[in-house]
Amino acid sequence: MIKDPFAYSAQHKLRFASPRGELTDEDLFDLPLTSTRGISLDSISTTVLEEQAAAPRKSLVIKETTTNVAADVKVAIIEYVVAYKQELASAKEGLKAKQARIAKVEEALLAKDEKALTKASRKELEAELAELKS
DSSP states (O other), X not given: OOSOHHXXXXXXXOOBOOTTOOBOHHHHTTSOSOOSSSOOHHHHHXXXXXXXXXSOOOOSSSOOOHHHHXXXXXXXXXXXXXXXXXXHHHHHHHHHHHHHHHHHHHHHHHHHHHHXXXXXXXXXXXXXXXXXXX
């Protein structure tokens, strides 16, 4: 297998077939993982996997044909882009969960502060108010 699929793709000017025309590797990063309308990484991967299966290896002695190598590289690139986009989505979800937890903890702290204020005596509250105003 090729060490750097992106370098191979650039050197051989590989393109990915789509209903909108030929796409480059860079274009793949702009596509959603799935889509009910339009193109997605899922629909592109289906086409590339069909391309890969259409040129099966016929010999264990003779190296793979250029068509197989190109299809294998395309599959590797799509796998990379899919993994990258899934990692981004996961990180985004983790950040949302963390932000939600921070908001809940801040609310709990405010509630504790409110409770502490209501338990304080009148003299303590007046003393704090006088200190704050000075």
